[in-house]
Amino acid sequence: MEKKVNIHEAAEGLKNGKTILYPTDTVWGIGCDASNEEAIQKVNEIKNRDGEKSFIVLVDSVAMLERYVTDFPDVCYDLIDFTEEPLTIIYDQPRNLPKALLAKDGSIGIRVTNDMNCKKLIQKIRKPLVSTSANISGKPTATQFDEIDESIISSVDLILNERTKEVMRKPSSIIKVGSNHNVKVIR
Template identity: 50%
Template sequence: MDHHAHPSIITKALDTLRAGGLILYPTDTIWGIGCDATNPEAIERVYQLKGRDKGKSLIVLLDSENRLPGYVQEVPEMAYQLIEYTERPLTIVYSGAKNLAPNLLAEDGSIGIRVVQQHPFCTPLLQRFRKPIVSTSANLSGQSAPRNFSEVSQEIRDSVDYVVEFGQDDPHEGMASIVMKLEPGGKFSFIRK
């Protein structure tokens, strides 16, 4: 999957996101349901589609750690080192989210953000969208997460506005990211390893 997604596919995904729609797309981990992370109506649709408890927040993707200060009140210095040195996709939960849809955040105001290291679809999409994009596993709540496109249920495929035409035949089994919580003081704990 080292070839890049065709620009027309990225444009279709961008048009869908800008219209408040949902996309089904390949990420740096597993196939995800995505929408504009600043659009509360789109996020509401994601929760309804998944049948997901709103107490559980969704995560968002960014294309660069330089964008973190736009969405986190106080980015711990350690975050930049963790992102730079991680070998595996790493989602960091930060307290004090800002400039994101309120219904996206956890009850304590925290948000999980993953900076995507060079991905043939997500990277150009995020660069052109210039806003964070929600990514939540493409399954109904309680079902197991799909490791590749062939495992995504028909119900999910039919419920989104655009199924990204890239990476669907990639048999590679994606792995969920590491998730860690990082406090402003630098204290951290692992939520998922």
């Protein structure tokens, strides 16, 4: 299989445990099927990152999000519905996700993506998608494909051949909604 693939080939690769380099609704990301622990470990290796760091997970809808969050405060519906920019929310007590994705405190950052390619990938694999910035840990985030480190390009299994000339935005805003329903802005 060619490394640069279309959305259908990318989805098949994700189902088979492959890692992918792909444009998100924020920046270029490295991802995999969020239920595949071997693929998650490979993403850590590609980024040269500490396995202790948590990941952001993308879902295609609030309905999918609710399958992975034990306590979904009502304020989250409003935050997701009314935000105009990509928003990642950190939730306490996630469920049905591998421990390899979670932060030390057991929380997880999840974003309902508005990007149509990301939605299609998620819908085709019927699982959340790991999303971490396409950079070596500690290095600047790439805002366009040409800025991605060659070691990442050579290490991922597949590259989604979409929007490679587009300048991406910036990372999402991140907030944490605690089990007491308090909202804290992280980024």
